[in-house]
Amino acid sequence: MRFIIRRDGVEHCQPWSANTTQQIDLAFNIFFMVYFFIRFIAASDKLWFMLEMYSFVDYFTIPPSFVSIYLDRTWIGLRFLRALRLMSVPDILQYLNVLKTSSSIRLAQLCSIFIAVWLTGAGIIHLLENSGDPMEFENSHPLSYWTCVYFLIVTMSTVGYGDVYCHTVFGRTFLVFFLLVGLTQNISLSLDAGGITVLGIIHTTPIPTSAALAHVPKSFALHVSQQLTLTIQ
Numbered sequence: 001m002r003f004i005i006r007r008d009g010v011e012h013c014q015p016w017s018a019n020t021t022q023q024i025d026l027a028f029n030i031f032f033m034v035y036f037f038i039r040f041i042a043a044s045d046k047l048w049f050m051l052e053m054y055s056f057v058d059y060f061t062i063p064p065s066f067v068s069i070y071l072d073r074t075w076i077g078l079r080f081l082r083a084l085r086l087m088s089v090p091d092i093l094q095y096l097n098v099l100k101t102s103s104s105i106r107l108a109q110l111c112s113i114f115i116a117v118w119l120t121g122a123g124i125i126h127l128l129e130n131s132g133d134p135m136e137f138e139n140s141h142p143l144s145y146w147t148c149v150y151f152l153i154v155t156m157s158t159v160g161y162g163d164v165y166c167h168t169v170f171g172r173t174f175l176v177f178f179l180l181v182g183l184t185q186n187i188s189l190s191l192d193a194g195g196i197t198v199l200g201i202i203h204t205t206p207i208p209t210s211a212a213l214a215h216v217p218k219s220f221a222l223h224v225s226q227q228l229t230l231t232i233q
Contacts, residue, residue, distance in 0.1 A: 010076045010130045016069045029065040032058060054088070057081045080123020086116040117185065118156070121178050122148040128171040141167035156182055 016022055036058045043049035060078035068074050090108040093099045099108055126148040132140030143151075143164070151164040155175065166172045 010127055012074045013072065014074065015072045019074065022065070022068060022074055026065045026069070029062045033062050036062070053084065057084055076123075076127060078127075080120055080127070083119035083123065084116050086119070087112045113185075117182065118152060119149065121182065122152045124174055124178075125152060125166065125171055128174060129166060129168055131168075133168050133170055135169075139168055141171070152178075155179065158183075 014022075036055070040046065040049055049055060061082050064075060064077045064079065087109075089112050090099060090105055093108060094105055099105045122145065126143060126145050129141040129143050129148070132138065147164060154161055154164075156179070166175055
């Protein structure tokens, strides 16, 4: 929470008792930990549950909150992976009977996937740029999280203003692979969303019968009637 609210780097030294945002973060992580154990108990296949994506999200986000209590030091780590939880929002809306049609459910899934991947990628850029390359940590590039969000959406849209860019080797390497996968996924999601929107317009637009018949050529109508007569005979 601190790296979103403020513009600190990836690491911040402060006693846990005086760190309000870290205390709130711990409360949320305790909730997620309890929810993790509930899902583990309810899971029919324990091994498959341990290998799920959301389980790995909990592995990388819950322990750092407890470690920071002992060290009096806050490190972001991989906590940005919590954004992947946004992909479960369509399921929640479906259970609440907010999403009722298959097209609205699919459209919500596409939007949640795009936002989750976008925010997660921005978190990785934020971590790599603020940490610097392992070979030389002196080349760190201080960036706020929201600057990384802006940079990634501009880069994914192939606009690239050039006002923000990656300085570290690891940041540039990740960005290359992210664009190769992200642009492909972006095109696929755009096509799916466009198809769902067009189909929704077609299904919800009434076509008067008289207007539809007025555009049917008489020769075509005569041909259809002849074929029906031959079929009946």
